[in-house]
Amino acid sequence: MTHPANSNSVFHSASSESSASGQLTPDQIRLTIQRFIADADVDTASSLAQEGLVAYPDNEGVLAISSLVACVRGEWDRAVDLLTRLIAIQGDRASEFTKMMFERAKACSGAALPAQRQESATVSYTGN
Numbered sequence: 001m002t003h004p005a006n007s008n009s010v011f012h013s014a015s016s017e018s019s020a021s022g023q024l025t026p027d028q029i030r031l032t033i034q035r036f037i038a039d040a041d042v043d044t045a046s047s048l049a050q051e052g053l054v055a056y057p058d059n060e061g062v063l064a065i066s067s068l069v070a071c072v073r074g075e076w077d078r079a080v081d082l083l084t085r086l087i088a089i090q091g092d093r094a095s096e097f098t099k100m101m102f103e104r105a106k107a108c109s110g111a112a113l114p115a116q117r118q119e120s121a122t123v124s125y126t127g128n
Contacts, residue, residue: 026052026059033065037072045069053082060089064098071101076109 024032029052036045049066056062067082083102087094 023055024052026056026061029056030061030065033069037069042069042072046073058085058089060086063089067101067105071105074108076105077111079105080109080111 029048033045033048033052036042036048046069049062049069052059052062053066063082063086067079067086070076070079070082080102083098083105086098087102090098
């Protein structure tokens with residue numbers, strides 16, 4: 001799968017080590033995003049993650065790093081979506097860290113309220 005040429009694309013300009021097609025490999029995307037995060041350039045990391053997902057929507061490395069970028073940005077619903085896809089692909093191979101990040105993202109998105117908070121919210125809403 002090739003990515004459309006775009007002179008503004010982070011995808012093509014992020015690394016001088018792109019493949020013969022001029023497109024970064026999934027590993028290059030992951031490493032480049034890590035570099036952007038280390039340099040506190042979260043917006044560029046997010047742009048590259050988005051482009052990487054277009055080119056490699058089912059790549060485990062791209063999904064994993066993209067979900068971490070979503071967490072850093074506080075985009076919890078997006079992180080839940082990406083981690084759901086990653087866990088579906090990995091199945092039994094999904095790491096404990098991935099599962100923990102999935103649970104954290106769900107909790108932060110409000111998708112999974114602890115039982116005590118659910119009960120409290122119900123009482124507040126119904127007035128009982």
